[in-house]
Amino acid sequence: MKCRLSLWLVLCLAPALFPQMAHAHVKWFVDDSHAFTEAGxxxxxxxxxxxxGAFLFVAAASLLQRHARQNIRSYDFLYAPVSKLWMKNPSRYINTLLKFSLGILLLANLLQGHFIAPNFVxxxxxxxxxxxxxxxxxxxxxxxxxxxxALFVFSLSLFLLFPIASAIDYAPELIALSIALFFTSPRYxxxxxxxxxxxxxxxxxxRSLAVGIVQFGLGLQLIILTFHDKLLHPxxxxxxxxxxxxxxxxxYFGWHSFTNTHFVFGAGMAELCFGVLLVANIAPRIASLLIVIIFTLTGIVLGPEELLGHVPIIAMALVLLLTPLPGFAAPEAQLDSQLLPD
Structure with a gap:
């Protein structure tokens, strides 16, 4: 009991050891970063x-998943689909959610005169x-x-039509969305x-394949953005x-020794932790929950542009939160059950 309580305490407190306001696409709001080119x-x-803090967070998530291999309740907490409680066909809701998010993104870009994103070259x-x-x-x-x-072909073409430095910030996410939409469409x-x-x-x-693609694509995109926009280019x-x-x-709490450089590094480590958990399928529901909370909060603070631009990321995280990819080692009592019911 004490071990389990300590595990939950570490898991809850570890994210607080680094800044939680991680911004995936900081370039949307930066007019000129040349003044900081020598930053390190x-x-x-x-x-x-x-x-x-980052290490403790990943370690706690790993321990929780290890515990879930022997405990059905813990396994259900991390992997059991919530959608089965209120929707008979998860494929339909996954497809609708992803489709709606992409429609909002494309329409918002079209009306604002953007292409893919505000900063896209x-x-x-x-x-x-x-x-x-x-x-x-x-x-x-x-x-x-x-x-x-069409979206799949379009996403691949970004690498041919634009510099890799621009395409890499968006292509993995769009490729994952296109594949997931295809495999959850009514036809397939x-x-x-x-x-x-x-x-x-x-x-x-x-449907399981689509969820796996969404999880891997979102995790990979976060890892790429972490290194490209924060750790390698602060x-x-x-x-x-x-x-x-x-x-x-x-x-605001009087911690003035925590400089902007520390904050950028902390935000990068937060995104890196989330990306690693998703790619490695380690407690993906926890990472998804934090992604939804953080990106929603930053959208509220920064306004419609941030929120609309990150709607697909929030939608992908919601899919993983409600219908996570099944774990590879389920408790014996659940091996014969269908974790993603039709």
Missing amino acids: YFFDSLFAFILT RDGGSFEYALVQALLILLLIVDVSLFAL AEGRLNMNFFGKQYRIQH GYGLAFLHEYPVFNFPH
Whole structure:
């Protein structure tokens, strides 16, 4: 009992050891980061404190998952789909949620004159970019499976039409969304994929495959953004905090030694932890819950642009929160049950 209580205490407190206001796309709000191009990290005791907090958080999540292998209640808490309580067909709700989030994103970009995101680099061709997004919206209305295929091709083409440094911040997320939409569309949702691994035959529900793709894609996107926009290039985060100093909330508690550099590093470590948990399928429901809370809060603080831009990420996290990818080691009493019911 004491061990379990200590585990929960560490799990709850560890995220507080580093800043929770992690911003996936800080470039949306930064006009110029050149003033911070020489910025770097100089490790001190606070950096060690942040690293310790990140390690404790991942370790606690790993211990909780290990405990869930022998305990059905813990396993249900981490992996049992909530959607089965109020919806008979999870595939329909997953498809609707992801489709709705992408529709909002495309329509918002079209109306605001953006392409993919506010900061996305584009050299002319505004009409062509608007036309592409309008056609995607039309396909989304007409046939979601065709839209998914078009979005998949469109996502891959970003690497050919734009610099990798721009495409890498969005392509993994869009590719995962397109595949998940395809496998949960009405035409293919009830199918199964037959696969052979090491001489063993596996039958994977399309819905389970879609959830796995969403989880891996979201985790990979967070990891990429962590290194690309924060850990390797802290100038973007520092420029953001220069324009929005309110986010370095430790200052309001008199913790002035917690500099903007510490905050950028802490935000990066937070996103990295979430991404690692999702990619490794370690307590994904916990990571998803924190992602939903954090991105919703930052959307409220920063306004519609932040919230609308991150709607697909919030939708992906909600899917994983309500219908997480089943664990690979279920308790014996649950091995014969169907974790993602039809």
